[in-house]
Amino acid sequence: MKKHSTLAKWIFNIAFVVIAFIALFPLLSLVFSSFLPSSELMRKGITFSVNWSELSIRNYTYIFTQAPSYWAWYGNSLIISGLTIVLSLFFSSMIGYALAVYKFKGRNFIFLLVLVIIMIPFEVLMLPLYQLMINLRLINTYTGIMLPLIIAPTTVFFFRQYAMGLPTELMDSARIDGCTEYGIYFKIMAPLMLPSFSAMAILQGLNSWNNFLWPLLVVRSNDLFTLPIGLATLLTPYGNNYDILIAGAVMTVVPIIILFVFFQRYFVAGLTSGSVKG
Known part of the structure; x- marks a missing residue:
């Protein structure tokens, strides 16, 4: 019984982690895309499939200094x-x-x-x-x-x-x-x-x-x-x-x-x- 209880607990924990990731995926995508230039966003949209060299903090620098x-x-x-x-x-x-x-x-x-x-x-x-x-x-x-x-x-x-x-x-x-x-x-x-x-x-x-x-x-x-x-x-x-x-x-x-x-x-x-x- 103890082994079955432990297995069920692990299954529930994994399921909740998956559900949490699905719920947070739009937010994570938004955060990731906020480091991309406008040209990259217009070309590919909000996606994780990007050139990592394109990532920068230019958008946030602009907000804090020029907006x-x-x-x-x-x-x-x-x-x-x-x-x-x-x-x-x-x-x-x-x-x-x-x-x-x-x-x-x-x-x-x-x-x-x-x-x-x-x-x-x-x-x-x-x-x-x-x-x-x-x-x-x-x-x-x-x-x-x-x-x-x-x-x-x-x-x-x-x-x-x-x-x-x-x-x-x-x-x-x-x-x-x-x-x-x-x-x-x-x-x-x-x-x-x-x-x-x-x-x-x-x-x-x-x-x-x-x-x-x-x-x-x-x-x-x-x-x-x-x-x-x-x-x-x-x-x-x-x-x-x-x-x-x-x-x-x-x-x-x-x-x-x-x-x-x-x-x-x-x-x-x-x-x-x-x-x-x-």
Whole structure:
């Protein structure tokens, strides 16, 4: 039995390594191609079959020394994604927590609205949201880009499901000790929800960082371009800078990897704990 168990373990490990390589193959191809000149990319495309003497760091040297617009786009994406993560976690967690632990008139109706909005594609809501941004005079501003993402229905739903598993006895004990409702949340309940905060920080950060369509609608000036929009401007009818585009795309992966490494210890726990009650 022990021999069969060891063999099965090796088979599973090999299978997972193969699956991981298949999943990482597009990223590895992108990284490899970022060291190739534009002529080689146009001739062979993204491939491992190249002349190794053609590999160089010219693309990255150009980005770091002669592409100020790229770093402006990078800064815009960092600011927007960072603020979106912080504000989304703050407001969405409070809404989800309130829907889970407090009983008030209209609670079920509000939760039903959250579920309905989750089922509606964002493309259906874009035009009403765009008109709202015009009325609020938030076109071509950071606020206009972030506002529709701050209170995400999926995030509210997740926090609500997670908060339903929190021990309400702690709330009763805190009230007896004279703690306010805000104190109960920030001092007692929020620390218990740390895994859910970590999971949602990764998902919200990923959504905001990769968001292309909505910023494309509300941004007018090059100074406010985010990375997805800025990189898209490198492809024009007059010339395609594939070498700079691919090297720039590789650099965009770095913040997401850092975000995941920072929160990964709580990521799986947050996803699984929020799926059940108790």
